[in-house]
Every structure is written in C-alpha cells, then in structure tokens.
Amino acid sequence: xxxxxxxxxxxxxxxxxxxxxxxxxxxxxxxxxxxxxxxxxxxxxxxxxxxxxxxxxxxxxxxxxxxxxxxxxxxxxxxxxxxxxxxxxxxxxxxxxxxxxxxxxxxxxxxxxxxxxxxxxxxxxxxxxxxxxxxxxxxxxxxxxxxxxxxxxxxxxxxxxxxxxxxxxxxxxxxxxxxxxxxxxxxxxxxxxxxxxxxxxxxxxxxxxxxxxxxxxxxxxxxxxxxxxxxxxxxxxxxxxxxxxxxxxxxxxxxxxxxxxxxxxxxxxxxxxxxxxxxxxxxxxxxxxxxxxxxxxxxxxxxxxxxxxxxxxxxxxx
Numbered sequence: 001x002x003x004x005x006x007x008x009x010x011x012x013x014x015x016x017x018x019x020x021x022x023x024x025x026x027x028x029x030x031x032x033x034x035x036x037x038x039x040x041x042x043x044x045x046x047x048x049x050x051x052x053x054x055x056x057x058x059x060x061x062x063x064x065x066x067x068x069x070x071x072x073x074x075x076x077x078x079x080x081x082x083x084x085x086x087x088x089x090x091x092x093x094x095x096x097x098x099x100x101x102x103x104x105x106x107x108x109x110x111x112x113x114x115x116x117x118x119x120x121x122x123x124x125x126x127x128x129x130x131x132x133x134x135x136x137x138x139x140x141x142x143x144x145x146x147x148x149x150x151x152x153x154x155x156x157x158x159x160x161x162x163x164x165x166x167x168x169x170x171x172x173x174x175x176x177x178x179x180x181x182x183x184x185x186x187x188x189x190x191x192x193x194x195x196x197x198x199x200x201x202x203x204x205x206x207x208x209x210x211x212x213x214x215x216x217x218x219x220x221x222x223x224x225x226x227x228x229x230x231x232x233x234x235x236x237x238x239x240x241x242x243x244x245x246x247x248x249x250x251x252x253x254x255x256x257x258x259x260x261x262x263x264x265x266x267x268x269x270x271x272x273x274x275x276x277x278x279x280x281x282x283x284x285x286x287x288x289x290x291x292x293x294x295x296x297x298x299x300x301x302x303x304x305x306x307x308x309x310x311x312x313x314x315x316x317x318x
Contacts (some may be wrong), residue, residue, distance in 0.1 A: 002062060002083070003100040004096060004097040004098075004101050005034050005096055005097055005099065005100075005116045006034050006035055006036070006037045006058075006096050006100075006180065007027060007032070007034055007035070007036045007037065007099070007100050007102055007103070008036075008037045008038075008039060008090050008093065008099045008100065009023060009036065009037075009038055009039070009062060009101070009102050009103065009104045010039045010040075010041075010083070010084070010086055010087050010089075010090075010102050010104065011039070011044055011048070011052075011104060012040070012041045012043050012044055012064075012083040012086065013043060013044060013049075013083075013191055014044075014045060014047075014301075014304075015099065015305060016050055016104045017048050017051065017301070017305050018260045018284065018302055018305050018306050019104040019105050019260060020035060020036075020038060020052070020057075020104045021051070021052075021055065021287055021302060022107060022260075022280060022283045022284050022287060023036065023104055023106055023108070024036045024055060024057055024104060024109060025283050025284075025286060025287045026106075026107040026108040026283050027108050027242075028271070029108075029283065029286070029293060030108050030109070030110060030111040030112075031111060032113055033113050034100075034109070034113060034116065035057075035058060036057055036058075037057075037059075037060060037093075037096075037099070037181070038052055038057055038058070038059055038060070039060050039061075039062045039086070039087075039090065039093075040052075040059055040060070040061060040062070040063060041061075041063065041083070041086060042063075042064075043064075043065050044156075047301055048158060048301070050298065051295065051302065052300035052303060054294070054295045054298055055291075055295075055312070060093065060223050062086060062089040063086075063089075064083065064085075065085045065086045065088055065089055065165065065194070065197070066084050066085045066086075067197055067203050068198060072195050077121065078262060079303070082265060083181065084178075084210045084211075085197065085209050085210055085213075086210045087101060087178070087210050088190070088193055088210055088213070088214075089190075090181075090183065090185065090198070091183060091189050091190040091193055092185060092187060092190040093185045094185045094186065094187055094245065095185075096185055097184065097185075098116055098120075098183070098184050098185075099183060099185060100112075100115055100116070100144050100180065100181070100182050100183075100184075101177065101178070101180070101181040101182075101183065102180055102250070103178075103179045103180075103252060105252065105253040105254070105258055106179060106180075106230075106250055106251060106252050106253065107250070107251050107253075107280055107283055108249065108250050109248050109249060109250065109251060109279070110248065110249040111249075112229055112249040112250055114179075115229060116182075116224065118182060118223065120182065120183070120184055120223060122221065123184070123186065123188075123189050123221075124218065124221045124222055124223055125181055125182060125183045125214070125218055125222050125223065126181070126182030126183075126222070126223040126224075126225045127176035127177060127178065127180060127181050127182070127214070127222055127223075127224070127225060127230070128176065128177050128180060128224065128225055128226070128227050128229060128230040129151040129162050129172075129173070129175070129176060129177065129224060129227070130151075130168075130172055130175040130176055130177045130211070130215070131150055131152055131177070131219070131232055131234065131235065131238065131239070132144070132145040132147075132149050132150040132151070132172035132175070133145070133146070133147045133150045133152075133239075134146065135234055135237065135238050135270075136255075140207060141207060142172075142207060144170060144171055144172060146283050147199070148170075149170035149171070149172050149173075150172060150239075151163070151165075151170075151172060151173045151224075151234070151241045152227065152242060153239075155227075155239065155241070155242045156241050156242070157241070157242070158228065158242055158243070158244035158246075158247040159226065159247065160224050160226075161224050161225070161227075161241075162224065164220075164224055164307055165219075165220075165223075171185050174215065174219055174220070175212075175215040176209075176211065176214060176215050176218070176222055177211060177230055177232070177252075178208075178210050178211040178214050179230045179232075179250075179252045179254075180225075180229050180230035180250055180252075181214065182223075182225065182296075183299075184213075192217075193213070193217055196213065196216075197213060200213075200216065202216065205227045208255045224308075226247075228243065228244075228247040228248050228250070229249050229250050230250055230252050231247075231248045231250060231251050231253050232254050233251065233252065233253055233254060233255075233270075233272075233276050234255075234270065236270075236272045236276075237270055237271055240259050241317070246315075251276060251279065253276070253280065259276075259277040259280040260280070260284070260305070260306040260307070261283065261306070261307055262307050263281060263307065263308050265277045267314075284306070288302075289309070
C-alpha cells in the first residue's frame, strides 16, 4: 500500500461516522493502493476514534478552522457546512506527497488511484467543475447558478470534460466542486490559503465555505478532472446526456438528506436516488458483516447513528 499519498476526509461528529466508515469500505472494495486518513477535531467523541482505530484507519488530530468571528454566516439550510472550512487543513499534511480530499458523504465505485499521478504544477489542484443548475431552486444559491450558465451544459458524452473558465464564459465555468480535490500539501500553500480566509473581502458572500474559497484562490490555476470522480447524484436528472452509471468512479450524496438517515428513500426524493441509496446501504451491510464479529461494541455505536428501519415521509406513506 502506498505510504507517501493518501485519501483524506474530515470527521467532526458522530453524525457522519457511518459515512466515513462506508467511504473506507468502498475504497477497500475497489482495492485502492492508498489508505484513508481521517482528520478529526476535538469535538469528535473518543468512542468514534476507537471505532476508526479498530478499522485500521489513520487518525490525524487537527484544530477547527474558520474565518474571523462574525465575518461569515451560513444560510440556515446549509448549517451542515459549519465545519467544512477545516477540510482546508489537508493542505498542511506535509507528511504526504499527495492527497485526495474526499467528502464523507461519498462512495468509491471504481478504482481512482490514477488521480494520484495527474500532473499538478505550480501549486495547482485538481477538481471537477461545479454544477450550477440548482435543480431544487434554492433561493440562497448564487443568482447566476442556472442551467444556461452550467459548464456541464456543453457536455454530450460521459467521457468529456467541460472547458475551463475564461473571459467571455459565465462565472460558474471557473468554479469547482470541493467534494474531490487532488493536491500536494505544502506549508507555504496552506499559509497562503489561511491568510486568504482571514483577509479576503468576499468571504462574507460565500455560500459554500471551502468550495468558494478554493474556486477563488485557485481561479485560473486548477486542473479540471472528469465529472465521474465527483459524480453528484443530481447529475442523473439534470445532465442525462452526460450521465453514465458505468463511468462513475466516486458518487457524491449531495444535499442534506443522506442515505444513512433512512434505509427507505423518501418518496419525495429525486428519480433514481433510491437506486443510489441502495449502493450505499449495500456497502454498509458488507461493513456490518465484519464489524459485528470483530468490533461489536463499535458496530452498536455505528447503528445508533443511522436509521435502518422503514421511515415515514411527510406525505404519510412509508
């Protein structure tokens, strides 16, 4: 297993413990050569740390990171992003030559170790384009986020990559999604990012904390990687000509409704979400088979953080 590079995610509370463990399980299932490293903050209970250690997951203790007090306020619907600035701590993990930052609400469906070898020059990063379609019509999203301004509107086949943003293209063409970020840790680079977070005049305007910072800080110098390394589950319906299940390497369960919140997908969910939720639960069940035997105490803790039963949705149906 490669030791100079790693996949890295962040865990700050019990509510995402199952997500991290399933992400790790999915990397094992695709036989990745690289381990998952989990950055944890003081807010994470010791009980969760013990579970991670018993799964042979490397833990790195980090301090929370955020803008100066009062400089940024999240919209009420995005409160789950309150800790995501801390993901930027990945840039200071200089014990690793390269890391791939992953959100913990993801699963890896195909081996994506090839990203460890892409050419990153001059402190650049690799990431997929943002999807600016806003299919749920959230009023607090940027005003220029609409299908006509989405870079993916130019894509007609699953194996194409949108053009990078430049003068004359809509602003979202230059924005990235931070669910998957390929980077080379550097003390100098992290210092620059930390200073940017502290001093940039637009911090208060950013709707998506670390994502907006990275889009602005690396504007014109991030390397676009194909959408299927960070396939948003919403892509299935808003970009059907691009979507291909067989192409997906890493699936991202965006939005607040995570699969572990209910084994039965609520009937109000977007088309196809039930299929993708089953992919997550299949890996969760595979994890359970080993944890029940090897770490029954840890498995009981994990079960306390998920809803494995039928759940009634707001329409009144089960």
